[in-house]
Amino acid sequence: MKQILIFLTLIFMITTLKSQTDRNVQDAQGLGVGADAPLFRALDADSNEFSLSETLKEQTVVLIFYRGFWCPVCNKHLSALQDSLKLIEETGAKVIAISPEKPEYLDKMAQKSGAEFTLLYDEDYKIADAYDVTFKPTSMQLFTYNTLLGGKLKKTHSDESQRLPVPATFIINQKGIIVWRQFNPDYKKRASVDDILKALSRNGVSQQNKNILSAY
DSSP states (O other): OHHHHHHHHHHHHHHHHHHHHTOOTTTOOOOOTTSBOOOOEEEETTSOEEEHHHHHTTOEEEEEEOOOTTOHHHHHHHHHHHHTHHHHHTTTEEEEEEESSOHHHHHHHHHHHOOOSEEEEOGGGHHHHHTTOEEOOOHHHHHIIIIISOOOHHHHSSSSSOOEEOOEEEEEOTTSBEEEEEEOSSTTOOOOHHHHHHHHHHTTOOHHHHHHHHHO
């Protein structure tokens, strides 16, 4: 009986792992507005630990999932956020961007995009899985990402599954609730600075910051 239980447990674990690694982009739905934001700890480019729960004690968080330093659209998106970072921070929010790339590759993204906000390493895709944004690219997509764009996902990620996050943005208030999101399986569709600022304004910035937003 014990051997049967062990066998069934192994089958369940293998099936669960397979379902996670074989998900296509349409399977990822992303957590919705009103959901509790999964708390996490992760390392930045200097291997310092970031804690979401500790940060939320002080600030609202703008949480961004991006694919990697090799992604031109990600570079452009993070560059745009950096260009208007002061406007976002003046609302009292902190910008955090997450990818499955190891800490040494976060530096490459910072260099390419000019990002001075926090970039985090999502080891084993735990954070992306928790926010339901993880998927497995098609073979043709992987050829493009790995060979043409130089992503080398098996090398830059924590394992060889070559999963990626759907690029998405979540605004998390200090109560730990997702109050706004931008989620689209089309990797070219991203949250603009204007989208983020308007969402922050709707979710409780000060009158002074509303004046800043109206001038933007």
